Amino acid sequence: MSKIIIVFASMTGNTEEMADAIAEGLKEAGIEPVVKNVIDTNAEEITHFDGIILGSYTWGDGDLADDFLDFYDEMDDIQLDGKKAAVFGSCDSSYSEYGAAVDTLVTKLKELGAEVTLEGLKIELSPSKDDKALCMQFGKQFVQSLGV
Numbered sequence: 001m002s003k004i005i006i007v008f009a010s011m012t013g014n015t016e017e018m019a020d021a022i023a024e025g026l027k028e029a030g031i032e033p034v035v036k037n038v039i040d041t042n043a044e045e046i047t048h049f050d051g052i053i054l055g056s057y058t059w060g061d062g063d064l065a066d067d068f069l070d071f072y073d074e075m076d077d078i079q080l081d082g083k084k085a086a087v088f089g090s091c092d093s094s095y096s097e098y099g100a101a102v103d104t105l106v107t108k109l110k111e112l113g114a115e116v117t118l119e120g121l122k123i124e125l126s127p128s129k130d131d132k133a134l135c136m137q138f139g140k141q142f143v144q145s146l147g148v
C-alpha cells in the first residue's frame with residue numbers, strides 16, 4: 001500500500017483544519033496518512049513516502065510560513081524523483097500575493113523531481129463546511145493520482 005505524509009504549518013488553525021479534512025479524504029479512499037506539523041519533522045522524512053502533501057498558510061508579503069523555513073532549506077538536500085505530491089494552504093484575498101506560499105512549495109517540489117498531480121488548493125481563511133468537503137475531495141483525488 002502507498003504511504004502518504006501530510007506536513008503542514010498553521011498559526012491560527014485554518015491550514016491545520018484543511019490538513020485534517022484532507023486526511024479524512026485519504027482515509028475514505030483507504031489510506032491512513034501520517035500527519036505532522038512541520039516543526040515535528042524534517043525534509044529527509046518525506047523521502048520515505050510515495051505521496052507527499054505539504055500545507056502552508058501565506059505570511060508577510062507572499063512568504064512561506066515562518067515554521068516552514070527550516071524545512072524548505074533542508075529540501076535542497078533531498079531529491080523526490082518518482083514521488084507524487086500536492087500542496088494546500090489557507091490564504092487571505094485581501095493580500096495581493098494570494099496564497100503565494102502554496103505556489104512556492106509547488107515550484108520547489110517540481111524542482112526536486114516530484115510530480116505535482118493536483119493544482120494547489122487555496123482556501124480563503126477558515127475553511128467552511130463546503131471548503132472542508134473540497135479538502136476531502138482533494139485527498140481522494142490525490143489517492144487516485146497515485147494509481148492505487
Ligand SMILES: Cc1cc2nc3c(=O)[nH]c(=O)nc-3n(C[C@H](O)[C@H](O)[C@H](O)COP(=O)(O)O)c2cc1C
Pocket residue numbers: 009010011012013014015016057058059060061062063090091092093095096097098099100124125126
Ligand atoms: C501579517 C500577515 C501577513 C499575511 N500575508 C498574506 C499574504 O501575503 N497572502 C495571503 O494569501 N495571506 C496572507 N495572510 C493571511 C493568512 O495566510 C491567513 O490568515 C491564514 O488563514 C492563516 O492560516 P493559519 O490559520 O493556518 O495560520 C497574512 C496574514 C498576516 C497576519
